[in-house]
Amino acid sequence: MDREFAFNSDGLHQAVELMGLDFTNSEGPDLPMELPQFGVGSMAAVNALAPSILGGAARLGEATSFAHMDPPTPWITWAITLWNASLNQNLLHPATAPVARQLEERVVAWLAPFFGMNGGHMTPGSTVANLTALWSARECAGITEVIASDGAHLSIAKAAHILGLQYLSVPMDANGSMDTTRLPSNLSKSALVLTAGATSTGAIDRFDLAGRAAWTHVDAAWAGPLRLSKYANVLAGIEAADSAAVSAHKWLFQPKESALVLFKDTERAHAAVSFGGAYLAAPNVGVLGSHGAAATTLLATLLAWGREGVAQRIEHCMDLAHCLRDFVVAHERLELYAEPQTGIVVWRPKDENLFDQILHKLPLGSTSTTTIAGVKWFRNVAANPSADINLLIAAIQKTLP
Numbered sequence: 001m002d003r004e005f006a007f008n009s010d011g012l013h014q015a016v017e018l019m020g021l022d023f024t025n026s027e028g029p030d031l032p033m034e035l036p037q038f039g040v041g042s043m044a045a046v047n048a049l050a051p052s053i054l055g056g057a058a059r060l061g062e063a064t065s066f067a068h069m070d071p072p073t074p075w076i077t078w079a080i081t082l083w084n085a086s087l088n089q090n091l092l093h094p095a096t097a098p099v100a101r102q103l104e105e106r107v108v109a110w111l112a113p114f115f116g117m118n119g120g121h122m123t124p125g126s127t128v129a130n131l132t133a134l135w136s137a138r139e140c141a142g143i144t145e146v147i148a149s150d151g152a153h154l155s156i157a158k159a160a161h162i163l164g165l166q167y168l169s170v171p172m173d174a175n176g177s178m179d180t181t182r183l184p185s186n187l188s189k190s191a192l193v194l195t196a197g198a199t200s201t202g203a204i205d206r207f208d209l210a211g212r213a214a215w216t217h218v219d220a221a222w223a224g225p226l227r228l229s230k231y232a233n234v235l236a237g238i239e240a241a242d243s244a245a246v247s248a249h250k251w252l253f254q255p256k257e258s259a260l261v262l263f264k265d266t267e268r269a270h271a272a273v274s275f276g277g278a279y280l281a282a283p284n285v286g287v288l289g290s291h292g293a294a295a296t297t298l299l300a301t302l303l304a305w306g307r308e309g310v311a312q313r314i315e316h317c318m319d320l321a322h323c324l325r326d327f328v329v330a331h332e333r334l335e336l337y338a339e340p341q342t343g344i345v346v347w348r349p350k351d352e353n354l355f356d357q358i359l360h361k362l363p364l365g366s367t368s369t370t371t372i373a374g375v376k377w378f379r380n381v382a383a384n385p386s387a388d389i390n391l392l393i394a395a396i397q398k399t400l401p
């Protein structure tokens with residue numbers, strides 16, 4: 001046997017040991033410009049790459065990390081990812097992944113009911129989940145147009161473009177939700193996309209619109225997991241949609257790439273986006289061909305934590321966002337964009353001349369920025385349960401005159 005393919009306890013232990021070291025400020029390896037003729041060996045390669053790969057990444061679980069929708073991941077997902085890589089199963093083929101396919105079905109079956117859906121499948125992100133849902137909408141409901149708000153994620157316009165569908169963008173109201181007075185009256189050929197947690201503002205569109213169009217899709221990439229928490233009602237009405245997208249690599253703390261596309265009538269939706277091939281024992285459902293066992297890390301996390309464990313972490317993140325909101329509202333020099341609905345706090349100095357000064361003084365990775373209707377705002381996203389909100393508030397205070 002080629003030993004490079006065998007279980008190597010020393011090598012794997014070394015890789016794990018390196019994870020515990022602090023490589024901040026270390027230089028990257030001196031990599032050759034061209035593919036090397038001869039290899040350095042696996043152990044040497046692991047040692048050489050550790051400082052740049054481990055030291056060169058933003059630490060999403062750091063106390064001041066509160067900027068983006070990318071969460072830190074729990075250690076159980078690191079362990080299962082290692083197993084996944086070693087097995088390299090392909091969920092396209094039941095023969096190579098008999099159990100992994102069942103585990104994906106189980107994890108989808110666990111989560112779909114929270115959204116009023118009866119099934120679906122995993123995708124590498126909500127970009128692909130949105131595309132898949134709108135593809136089903138085109139096949140099942142004969143839609144010719146996709147309607148979403150100006151605050152919708154760019155993946156919606158992208159999906160319409162790929163699918164050859166018209167795209168209509170509806171203005172937002174002052175809170176960042178779709179201004180429903182601007183919707184066309186005839187939606188009989190339309191897929192209406194409602195966003196649950198707009199990427200910039202965290203705003204939620206009005207779900208009482210669900211069911212009014214030929215197809216309703218809810219893009220719950222960010223805020224979907226609130227359904228597992230005491231904030232489930234923030235997304236009340238989602239169950240009237242025909243499909244939903246949820247990114248597990250956002251608020252379910254999964255490593256990339258992990259998301260779900262869910263359907264009200266999965267049998268019909270899947271049939272519309274499935275292709276058989278002579279060499280395939282089971283039909284190929286959805287956009288991807290070969291794909292890996294992302295479901296196993298999600299299943300492991302849900303088994304380890306239970307719904308309670310997920311809820312507790314998301315609710316803690318919501319508490320952190322509310323602390324920041326309270327600080328902004330109480331501060332005479334700061335202004336809130338709108339009440340945060342899904343753990344995203346958007347704020348700015350009342351004096352716009354202070355914006356760049358604040359930006360440059362804030363700790364790297366603590367805060368992101370966004371532009372809404374031509375105005376620059378700071379944006380904080382509560383994706384990190386280990387964030388120390390007092391540290392962030394102190395950092396913001398220090399930037400102010």
Ligand SMILES: *Cc1c(COP(=O)(O)O)cnc(C)c1O
Binds near residue numbers: 221222
């Ligand atoms: C992040 C996001 C997406 C895209 O999801 P990916 O998982 O990054 O592909 C779509 N919609 C919304 C609202 C998002 O926040």
